[in-house]
Structures are given as structure tokens and as C-alpha cells.
Amino acid sequence: MRKVYAISALLLVVVMLASGCTDEGITTEKTLTVNGITVHYSGDVSMSQAKALINFINAELNPDEMDVYVKKENGYVVGLTSTYGSADELEASLKFYLVFLASKMSQDVFNGEHVLLQVLDDEKNVLYQVGSKYRYVSSNGINVWYTGASEEDAQKALNYLLDFAGSGPWDVILEKSGSTYHVRAMSSFTSEEEVNSVRDTYTELVSGLETALNGSVVLHVLDPDGNEVAVFGG
Structure with a gap:
């Protein structure tokens, strides 16, 4: 069938998420860094989950560098640092894509528990968030x-x-x-x-x-x- 379109093609947009950031203003207990991806996680999140999250982000987003903040709260809250300065800068295609990213993260990393996926600016403000659905x-x-x-x-x-x-x-x-x-x-x-x-x-x-x-x-x-x-x- 011609002219079908895959969500994976939107990764050209998602590269805007990649950004190296400090953890100022964020309370975390542990960090794990592999291949430029640093996961900041609370005591309720295991190291094996942090490792699985790094592998997932590498496979799905393949960023050169990224800070990720994860905590267990009504399921899991996962924040991805970005170079976006405001919510208006996020493309409609990216917003549509993120519900699938959250859903896949829920199934592949967190054993089907709900995931609230957040896009953060460089000061860790939440620009956009969406929950896993599928x-x-x-x-x-x-x-x-x-x-x-x-x-x-x-x-x-x-x-x-x-x-x-x-x-x-x-x-x-x-x-x-x-x-x-x-x-x-x-x-x-x-x-x-x-x-x-x-x-x-x-x-x-x-x-x-x-x-x-x-x-x-x-x-x-x-x-x-x-x-x-x-x-x-x-």
C-alpha cells in the first residue's frame, strides 16, 4: 500500500528533545549514565528500570545526550529534557507521537503501569505532558x-x-x-x-x-x- 506513514518517521522531529542539562531544582536520589543518557531516579525506581529506560530511549530516540527524570507517582512520571523554550514550539506531529512513546514506554519498561510523559525546558518546567493510553x-x-x-x-x-x-x-x-x-x-x-x-x-x-x-x-x-x-x- 503506498503512502502509508509511520510514527517512527517523526523521530526527525524528536531530536529536538536531546539536550544536556543539570539537575538544578529537581530532587532526585540516584543517577545512572550510559552513552550520554543520564537517568535521575527516586528510591521507588529500581536501577534495572533505569537501565531499561536508557535502553528504550536509545532505541526509540537515539539522542547524543539527554537527561531524564523519573519517579513513581500514580504509575510513573518521566520527564525528558529538551531545547524547546515554550509549549508553542512543539510541533503537532510531535505531540501526536508522544502518546505512543508513553504507551510503548509503559509496556516495554514499566510492565504496563501508567506513564505520564513530560517534555521539559532547560529549567525543568513542564512544557507538555501526555499519559500512556494504548x-x-x-x-x-x-x-x-x-x-x-x-x-x-x-x-x-x-x-x-x-x-x-x-x-x-x-x-x-x-x-x-x-x-x-x-x-x-x-x-x-x-x-x-x-x-x-x-x-x-x-x-x-x-x-x-x-x-x-x-x-x-x-x-x-x-x-x-x-x-x-x-x-x-x-
Whole structure:
């Protein structure tokens, strides 16, 4: 399928998060530094979690240098230092991406506990924050992020998407409301007119997902900022 869009492509934006900073004004108990990433963590956070967080940030963001502040509070609060000076400077695509980063961090690092992910300025003020919302299943570059639907449903959707597209990168959100599945598919399209140029492909996708999930499917096509540009099915 052409012109699909992966959240991972937004890492070109996320490099703005990388910044070496001091810990002035922040109360922490321990620090761990590996490959330029320093995690400042409280006594309620283990060293193994700090190490896992460093590995996660390396894999997902690959910054040259970054300070990360983590504490256990209603789940976990994780602050990423940045070079942004105000919330207005954060791109819409980055804000959309961060909910997935928080969700993946929750699942991969903190055993599914809630994560509140914060973007900090150089004085450690919170510019933007978002909580984890989804769990995910993934294979061959295709990620299915799900909430309200079961893991079994997510795996069924993923299996079909693998047959349909072969491989990613591609990110798809699966939600269930009543008996209807809402599938939100990332794309690089920015208008309904562009989407209509491949209408038959999306119609085929709806039909295949309905068979795989054995239920009604509404497909929402999203632009790179997460805005809906077209709807199929329903």
C-alpha cells in the first residue's frame, strides 16, 4: 500500500528533545549514565528500570545526550529534557507521537503501569505532558495500538495487515465502541482528495478487517499530525 506513514518517521522531529542539562531544582536520589543518557531516579525506581529506560530511549530516540527524570507517582512520571523554550514550539506531529512513546514506554519498561510523559525546558518546567493510553502488538514494522479492544483482536488485525501490506513501517490504532471497531490508520495524506486517489485500496482494507475481526469496521485515515482526513465504512 503506498503512502502509508509511520510514527517512527517523526523521530526527525524528536531530536529536538536531546539536550544536556543539570539537575538544578529537581530532587532526585540516584543517577545512572550510559552513552550520554543520564537517568535521575527516586528510591521507588529500581536501577534495572533505569537501565531499561536508557535502553528504550536509545532505541526509540537515539539522542547524543539527554537527561531524564523519573519517579513513581500514580504509575510513573518521566520527564525528558529538551531545547524547546515554550509549549508553542512543539510541533503537532510531535505531540501526536508522544502518546505512543508513553504507551510503548509503559509496556516495554514499566510492565504496563501508567506513564505520564513530560517534555521539559532547560529549567525543568513542564512544557507538555501526555499519559500512556494504548497497548500494542507489532511485527515486521507494523504496529497495532489498541484500547477498548482485546489483545486477541489486535493480533487478528495485525495478522491481516501483514497479509495486506507485507511490512511497515505503518502504525494503526484499534479501538472498539460497542460492536464497532474504529481503525485509525496513519498516512502521509493531508487531504480527502489525496485519499480518494486510492479509495479502492482503503475499501479493500475495510472489508478485510471486517472479516478478520468478524465485526463492523470504520476506517479513519489520519494525516501526519493525527488529524482525520477521510472515513470509510460504517
